[in-house]
Amino acid sequence: MFLKRFRGLFSTDLSIDLGTANTLIYARDKGIVLNEPSVVAIRTEPDGGTKSIAAVGDAAKSMLGRTPGNIQAIRPLKDGVIADFTVTEKMLQHFIHRAHENSFLRPSPRVLVCVPCGSTQVERRAIRESAAGAGARGVYLMEEPMAAAIGAGLPVSEARGSMVLDIGGGTTEVAVISLNGIVYSESVRIGGDRFDEAVINYVRRNFSTLIGEATAERIKHEIGSAYPSNSMAEIEVRGRNLAEGIPRSFVLNSNEILESLQEPLSGIVTAVKTALEQTPPELGADVAERGMVLTGGGALLKDVDRLLMEETGIPVIIADDPLTCVAKGGGRALKMLDEKGVDVFTYE
Amino acid sequence: MTTPPQSHDLDEVATIPVLRGPGEQLRSAREAAGTSVHEIATHMHLDSRVILALEADDYDQLPAPTFVRGYLRGYARLLDLDPEPIVRAFEQRDLAPPSLVADISEKSRVHGGDFPIRLVTYIVVAALIVLVVLWWRSQDFAPVRFDTPFAGDSSLPEEESAIVPQEAPEAQSAAPPASEQAAELQEETVTPVEAEASPETRAPAAGALEPDTQAVASVASGTESASPGETEAPVAETLALAAESGIAAGENDSAEALGSTGEVAAFALPAEGEAEPAEDLPADAAASEPEVPGGETSAPEANAEAPLAETPSESPAPSAVSESADVSVEPTPSAPAAEQDVSFVSDASADRLQMSFTVECWLEVYDRDDERLFYGLAQPGEQLSLSGRGPIRVVLGNSDGVEVRYNGTPIEFDSFVTRGVARFSVGGSPPEVTRTPARDADADADAESDAQPAGEGEPAPDGG
Numbered sequence: 001m002f003l004k005r006f007r008g009l010f011s012t013d014l015s016i017d018l019g020t021a022n023t024l025i026y027a028r029d030k031g032i033v034l035n036e037p038s039v040v041a042i043r044t045e046p047d048g049g050t051k052s053i054a055a056v057g058d059a060a061k062s063m064l065g066r067t068p069g070n071i072q073a074i075r076p077l078k079d080g081v082i083a084d085f086t087v088t089e090k091m092l093q094h095f096i097h098r099a100h101e102n103s104f105l106r107p108s109p110r111v112l113v114c115v116p117c118g119s120t121q122v123e124r125r126a127i128r129e130s131a132a133g134a135g136a137r138g139v140y141l142m143e144e145p146m147a148a149a150i151g152a153g154l155p156v157s158e159a160r161g162s163m164v165l166d167i168g169g170g171t172t173e174v175a176v177i178s179l180n181g182i183v184y185s186e187s188v189r190i191g192g193d194r195f196d197e198a199v200i201n202y203v204r205r206n207f208s209t210l211i212g213e214a215t216a217e218r219i220k221h222e223i224g225s226a227y228p229s230n231s232m233a234e235i236e237v238r239g240r241n242l243a244e245g246i247p248r249s250f251v252l253n254s255n256e257i258l259e260s261l262q263e264p265l266s267g268i269v270t271a272v273k274t275a276l277e278q279t280p281p282e283l284g285a286d287v288a289e290r291g292m293v294l295t296g297g298g299a300l301l302k303d304v305d306r307l308l309m310e311e312t313g314i315p316v317i318i319a320d321d322p323l324t325c326v327a328k329g330g331g332r333a334l335k336m337l338d339e340k341g342v343d344v345f346t347y348e
Numbered sequence: 349m350t351t352p353p354q355s356h357d358l359d360e361v362a363t364i365p366v367l368r369g370p371g372e373q374l375r376s377a378r379e380a381a382g383t384s385v386h387e388i389a390t391h392m393h394l395d396s397r398v399i400l401a402l403e404a405d406d407y408d409q410l411p412a413p414t415f416v417r418g419y420l421r422g423y424a425r426l427l428d429l430d431p432e433p434i435v436r437a438f439e440q441r442d443l444a445p446p447s448l449v450a451d452i453s454e455k456s457r458v459h460g461g462d463f464p465i466r467l468v469t470y471i472v473v474a475a476l477i478v479l480v481v482l483w484w485r486s487q488d489f490a491p492v493r494f495d496t497p498f499a500g501d502s503s504l505p506e507e508e509s510a511i512v513p514q515e516a517p518e519a520q521s522a523a524p525p526a527s528e529q530a531a532e533l534q535e536e537t538v539t540p541v542e543a544e545a546s547p548e549t550r551a552p553a554a555g556a557l558e559p560d561t562q563a564v565a566s567v568a569s570g571t572e573s574a575s576p577g578e579t580e581a582p583v584a585e586t587l588a589l590a591a592e593s594g595i596a597a598g599e600n601d602s603a604e605a606l607g608s609t610g611e612v613a614a615f616a617l618p619a620e621g622e623a624e625p626a627e628d629l630p631a632d633a634a635a636s637e638p639e640v641p642g643g644e645t646s647a648p649e650a651n652a653e654a655p656l657a658e659t660p661s662e663s664p665a666p667s668a669v670s671e672s673a674d675v676s677v678e679p680t681p682s683a684p685a686a687e688q689d690v691s692f693v694s695d696a697s698a699d700r701l702q703m704s705f706t707v708e709c710w711l712e713v714y715d716r717d718d719e720r721l722f723y724g725l726a727q728p729g730e731q732l733s734l735s736g737r738g739p740i741r742v743v744l745g746n747s748d749g750v751e752v753r754y755n756g757t758p759i760e761f762d763s764f765v766t767r768g769v770a771r772f773s774v775g776g777s778p779p780e781v782t783r784t785p786a787r788d789a790d791a792d793a794d795a796e797s798d799a800q801p802a803g804e805g806e807p808a809p810d811g812g
Contacts, residue, residue, distance in 0.1 A: 150448065152414055153412060153413060153414035153445035153446065154412060154414060154446070155411070155412050155446035156446075156448070157446070157447075290411045290415050291393070291394075291415060291418065293415075293418070305422075309392075309393060313393055314393055315392060315393045315394055315418070315419070315422070316418075317414065317417070318418060319418075320414070320417060332448060
């Protein structure tokens with residue numbers, strides 16, 4: 001305990017967006033210091049079956065689906081929560097260490113970790129313990145929509161309703177916030193991963209071709225859209241033809257991807273509509289007047305704001321730099337916790 | 349249709365000639381496209397007045413900058429404009445994001461980094477340092493350490509006391525010249541003092557020399573006689589006591605000089621009596637012989653008790669040189685009995701305090717003028733005889749097993765004992781035993797003092 005406090009003197013407080021797809025770390029006074037995929041490659045030694053970390057982050061992600069038998073590339077988080085406790089701990093340890101450059105002491109910062117608002121007590125405890133196991137001397141948990149709203153620059157402390165929609169890798173969180181508190185929040189386990197899956201399924205169904213997750217993600221990034229537009233984009237991809245059993249290249253266009261994404265997108269729209277339904281009328285009026293704010297990687301999907309605007313009839317705004325909103329918001333909350341000693345945003 | 353931009357907006361636009369205000373760019377684009385504000389508002393699901401405020405760059409009417417940025421992007425996209433220049437023009441306004449307010453009543457916690465806290469911390473640390481330094485200095489200035497040889501003198505007010513603290517170390521030095529020097533010093537101190545009429549000396553501080561060297565306690569060439577002492581250094585700490593014989597008027601009773609080789613102790617027990625010019629001790633005899641001259645019976649004993657007396661013949665030191673007839677040096681009968689006896693020979697008005705110890709006892713004795721008569725650790729079995737002018741202030745660190753006699757009368761001091769420490773004054777006129785207020789004690793006296801008002805003491809037996 002004392003050692004941790006001592007090491008804490010040489011550590012920077014961190015806000016961690018422990019996402020299913022990406023982990024972002026925001027350091028106080030430094031900004032975003034780390035933005036890496038939440039992927040760990042584990043090598044199993046041939047002798048005794050001992051396991052060691054082969055790669056973490058970008059390097060590990062490039063191994064996804066391309067590993068030999070003794071290496072396993074794992075995404076330790078699923079649907080916003082920890083699926084593999086030990087690997088998450090190792091990954092966090094690695095990331096926290098990397099966030100402290102040229103530090104010869106093992107860092108022991110206070111960390112604020114953002115958790116999905118729909119996560120259970122068990123899942124939260126797993127996150128807390130894995131952060132503590134990774135060397136943190138203090139762990140604060142904060143609900144992701146709140147962090148996203150703060151990071152997006154919404155006036156969360158005003159007595160006006162602000163709606164935030166955070167489309168992450170594993171979950172989509174929608175929340176209405178007023179007076180530093182969450183009035184309504186809903187978390188659906190739909191996110192960027194589900195988009196990728198939808199693309200894979202669509203391609204297999206319509207092209208009888210298998211593509212990997214990485215390819216699906218690339219397709220989504222390049223030609224994915226959520227709302228029909230006049231211009232049509234195309235992309236050439238390669239996959240294994242199921243009938244022939246050999247890799248074939250084929251061309252996909254944006255309309256096909258739009259079609260493939262309909263199902264997860266409609267899930268998000270439904271969640272938003274439900275939220276608007278459940279929001280008290282005054283707050284709903286505030287939201288309708290100013291609009292809702294989109295954050296998270298899903299907000300980068302082309303025309304997703306238009307889709308939501310058309311579906312809900314209220315203004316939709318994409319936050320600046322939506323990927324980092326959660327981490328930045330957590331950082332601001334941590335700073336406030338430090339300066340004013342009030343942890344209105346965090347709990348436990 | 350459009351409201352003119354506010355004046356400060358105009359100023360800002362004027363300073364940035366390249367980038368017109370975002371609202372103005374959008375308005376001109378919209379007018380060029382021939383669409384109305386209402387159409388735009390419908391497409392964007394916003395109020396018309398929001399669009400108007402956007403075009404007027406009137407951000408007071410608009411929500412937080414995040415929303416404004418989103419509106420500008422959406423507006424620009426509707427008009428098929430590149431949103432980025434417009435958003436950049438908006439960023440020029442540099443509007444701050446909404447601040448996070450913790451609560452309605454924002455209570456701030458006192459934080460470790462706050463200035464007042466830091467200040468208090470520094471003050472406390474500085475105070476601690478100062479206290480430590482003060483304590484250390486006070487320790488450092490303690491005049492005599494436990495193991496330094498101590499020499500007291502009878503401290504007659506008119507008599508210049510032999511410079512005891514300086515003398516003792518000097519006398520302790522191994523080199524015989526040093527001890528001679530000491531002797532000279534002593535002589536110097538003595539000579540100005542009264543009475544050529546009774547030119548007589550006292551026991552000089554005896555230097556405890558290295559075992560192989562001599563104990564030289566020689567005094568005083570010329571007029572005065574020195575009564576060298578014998579040092580018994582049982583614990584390597586030499587109790588070099590400058591036994592002074594009172595010079596005045598020859599109240600000096602006896603000064604015994606015993607020279608033993610290894611150690612020398614100034615050894616002078618007061619014997620009541622007047623200054624007798626009579627019994628000179630032939631100092632030369634003392635110088636030549638190890639045995640004390642004139643110490644007829646006691647000297648051999650004393651000598652025999654000095655186990656380290658390797659080379660008796662070598663000791664020229666204890667030369668009680670008395671050229672003048674005034675010197676009376678007599679071995680007192682008590683001398684052989686107590687090896688470590690120390691005596692102060694004082695003048696006629698001196699009171700005599702005798703103590704015998706059955707336990708180890710820290711002891712401080714001061715006379716009327718706060719001159720220190722004794723300061724040190726008495727060993728079990730030791731007997732101590734001190735002379736000074738009363739009232740004599742006594743601090744006994746371990747009063748159990750100490751017997752005190754004042755001018756021959758036993759003193760009861762049990763009522764002055766606090767946790768083993770006895771503080772009392774004895775003697776004076778009228779003679780009495782009183783409690784010594786603790787603050788009267790020397791600076792380095794025991795801290796465990798109970799400050800009691802003086803004068804509570806019971807009358808002491810009159811010591812005459």
